[in-house]
Amino acid sequence: MPLTDTQIKNIKKQDKPKKYSDGGGLHLHVTPTGSKLWRMSYRYEGAQKLLSFGVYPAVSLADARKKRDDAKKLLAAEVDPSVQAKLDKIHKRAEAANTFNVIADEYLAKLKKEGKAEATLTKNRWLLDQVRTDFGSRPIAKISAAEILVPLRAVEAKGNYETARRTRSCVGAVFRFAIATARAENDPTFGLRGALINPVVNHRAAITQRKAFGGLLRAVWGYEGTAEVRHALMLMAHLYPRPGELRLADWSEFDLDKGVWIIPAARTKMRREHVKPLSAQAIEILKVQQSLTGGAGLVFPSVKSRLRPISENTLNSALRLMGFTQDEMTSHGFRASASSILNESGLWSADAIEAELAHVGADLVRRAYHRAQYWDERVKMADWWAKEIDAMRTKKTVVVAR
Structure with a gap:
């Protein structure tokens, strides 16, 4: 019974x-x-x-x-x-061993092995730290969207909407890594895309009108601060790289005889080597700067230590001293300035301009086309842009044929 x-x-x-x-x-x-x-x-x-x-x-x-x-x-x-x-x-x-913290640490280690920049790794670590206290010790396969939303809402409550959005994205990357390694079956952050407040996008300030840009150039060429900062801003105008690419530039990257600057992959946003043609004017600025610092090490070392570069704040502060507010111009804004004026000239293909800006699309064939087919055009464009800079800062109107 x-x-x-x-x-x-x-x-x-x-x-x-x-x-x-x-x-x-x-x-x-x-x-x-x-x-x-x-x-x-x-x-x-x-x-x-x-x-x-x-x-x-x-x-x-x-x-x-x-x-x-x-x-x-x-x-x-x-x-x-x-x-x-x-x-x-x-x-x-x-399941108990594969906690979110364990998978997150593996994901960060993977990024490091893939050669991601230290700044990228630091940013990812900081974003993941926003959620570790809440569910870091939980088995990743058991974590729900509701659990993830709690720390994201806490970040939002401080008014940090962009941080909340990026944290969700970073947490999602960890979940997708867990799925790829057979330790989770779904990414709960996918359903949270509409739950967070969309931040208002504030584009970096830039002067894009030819006449106003000429005024900026005159101010840069007449800057009475240190020669190194003046030269850096002059090269930002001529070459319009990302500020970090120029600030961290090493003399070993330049071949002034051949007129090229090879920016290593580790320092480009796309993590691919980027080669830029140098105009005669840019080469002359670099030679003057080289006479100040020598031919080895950082091109723009800090005044405090030759082993450290100048900061982006240094360049932006110089613009403020020249009377340009943060809503008018930033060091990064030279890229938008050049892009706008080059496109408006109608002399250069949009693809050549995008290639010079290192804006590379997802199509691998298109990448190769950008690097190879447009090189000759980019060399001519660099020469034209240098002459346009001379014309704008001297209030002349010059159109140079290709």
């Missing part, structure tokens, strides 16, 4: 182990010490086997019966319950 809770409670310890059957192979094994263990006897592929369900009363009679019924369902599907139980334990151990 099936067991009852009252009967089980009244069972006393005995000199020898004894079994009390509940039916369907389920029985209670009582040891001489009085321990009451749930077990199930069954046959699989002709062999007699035994399955353990736990200790009474931690595992109740109802729980034991459910475990027995689940085991019978597995047997009906020709699955050995003992093997399945071992697999379930392995899965739980792996």
